[in-house]
Amino acid sequence: MRKRYRDTTLEWLLGDKDKPFEYTHHAVLLFTVFLYVLAASVNYYFDLANIYNIGLQMFISLMVVVIWYLSRWKNQFQTMRFLFILVIVLVSIPANWVGNGGSDGPTYLLIFGSLIYISVSFKDLGIFRRLGQLFCIIIPIPLMVLEKLHPELIFKYGDPELKQLDLLITFIIMAVFSIVMMGSLSTRFKLERHKAERLAEKLRSLSEKDYLTGLYNRRILDKEYMAWTQQNQVFSLALLDLDHFKHQNDQWGHNYGDEILKSFSALLQETASRNKGLAIRQGGEEFVLLLPLSLDDTYRELKYLAESFRTTDLAHGPVTFSAGIAENTATDNQNDLLKRADKLMYQAKDAGRNRICR
Numbered sequence: 050m051r052k053r054y055r056d057t058t059l060e061w062l063l064g065d066k067d068k069p070f071e072y073t074h075h076a077v078l079l080f081t082v083f084l085y086v087l088a089a090s091v092n093y094y095f096d097l098a099n100i101y102n103i104g105l106q107m108f109i110s111l112m113v114v115v116i117w118y119l120s121r122w123k124n125q126f127q128t129m130r131f132l133f134i135l136v137i138v139l140v141s142i143p144a145n146w147v148g149n150g151g152s153d154g155p156t157y158l159l160i161f162g163s164l165i166y167i168s169v170s171f172k173d174l175g176i177f178r179r180l181g182q183l184f185c186i187i188i189p190i191p192l193m194v195l196e197k198l199h200p201e202l203i204f205k206y207g208d209p210e211l212k213q214l215d216l217l218i219t220f221i222i223m224a225v226f227s228i229v230m231m232g233s234l235s236t237r238f239k240l241e242r243h244k245a246e247r248l249a250e251k252l253r254s255l256s257e258k259d260y261l262t263g264l265y266n267r268r269i270l271d272k273e274y275m276a277w278t279q280q281n282q283v284f285s286l287a288l289l290d291l292d293h294f295k296h297q298n299d300q301w302g303h304n305y306g307d308e309i310l311k312s313f314s315a316l317l318q319e320t321a322s323r324n325k326g327l328a329i330r331q332g333g334e335e336f337v338l339l340l341p342l343s344l345d346d347t348y349r350e351l352k353y354l355a356e357s358f359r360t361t362d363l364a365h366g367p368v369t370f371s372a373g374i375a376e377n378t379a380t381d382n383q384n385d386l387l388k389r390a391d392k393l394m395y396q397a398k399d400a401g402r403n404r405i406c407r
């Protein structure tokens with residue numbers, strides 16, 4: 050219950066876990082808001098920065114909240130990602146330099162944090178990442194020149210102990226930020242790996258399943274036949290083909306034909322599940338049932354299936370099927386078994402359809 054509450058809250062704040070870039074970016078935005086509010090409060094309380102700088106810190110935290118809102122709720126992740134970086138490098142860093150002791154203050158640590166953020170967050174945007182990194186590396190130079198030319202603009206610490214305190218607090222904040230960024234990087238890799246695994250699983254399932262009926266397609270038969278023979282168990286293969294299906298299609302349309310296929314497949318699936326077997330759509334209106342049963346038991350199951358299908362409520366009356374059943378023998382291979390079932394199925398067709406041969 051608590052975990053569900055936590056997951057819901059995290060999803061509300063950070064978005065869909067299936068979008069790892071966005072998810073971690075939102076986490077960083079909110080963490081930055083927290084840091085700015087904390088820094089502004091500490092600066093105010095210990096008198097570590099002038100009032101304009103503290104006001105600017107509060108303003109930046111408000112801007113980052115807006116950036117988070119637009120990114121999280123207005124689908125503007127890409128634009129907001131850039132805007133956030135621009136706010137940090139063009140506003141936050143110069144303002145910090147001027148308002149927090151210049152080259153004597155903690156701005157170098159802030160630049161270092163930004164460098165880490167750009168390197169991690171812009172991993173997918175090569176050229177912008179390089180530009181951002183370059184910017185972080187050279188930004189101290191113009192700021193130093195400014196400090197040299199206009200020392201009166203730079204806020205000076207009144208007390209060396211306050212400077213030490215400011216450096217210590219900023220260092221701790223940046224250290225925590227770095228840990229969060231590293232964590233976010235590994236979280237993102239984990240999320241991306243899970244996503245890739247789930248996609249691979251979905252692809253595998255799609256490649257083995259028939260789109261219309263949801264049954265397995267013929268590709269699964271090779272794999273399953275091998276597995277079943279290796280287990281040395283008794284099993285039978287039934288080949289089933291709907292009777293006069295072309296007529297149904299021609300008379301009532303292809304969509305109606307699809308409805309028949311789906312109804313029949315649902316019954317096949319039910320039979321397979323009940324017997325721990327497998328229902329496969331071989332193609333068109335031809336199906337295979339692989340059941341871990343003897344010939345006689347499979348015959349009984351198919352009789353029951355025929356009755357169920359006969360009484361299925363189809364819009365234009367009942368449809369029948371013809372089937373051939375063959376039980377696997379020690380000398381059989383998959384082709385032999387299929388051929389025997391196929392031959393028996395054609396016998397059923399030739400004998401007038403709507404019957405099961407074994």
Ligand SMILES: Nc1nc2c(ncn2[C@@H]2O[C@H](COP(=O)(O)OP(=O)(O)OP(=O)(O)O)[C@@H](O)[C@H]2O)c(=O)[nH]1
Pocket residue numbers: 261290291292293294295296298302303304305306307310332333334398402
């Ligand atoms: N609606 C629909 N029809 C399909 C699909 N796949 C194959 N068919 C149709 O199934 C029909 C099969 O016709 P035939 O092979 O002549 O067999 P039949 O009419 O059932 O005759 P018998 O098997 O001899 O009883 C063709 O008209 C195909 O177009 C499908 O996915 N949906």
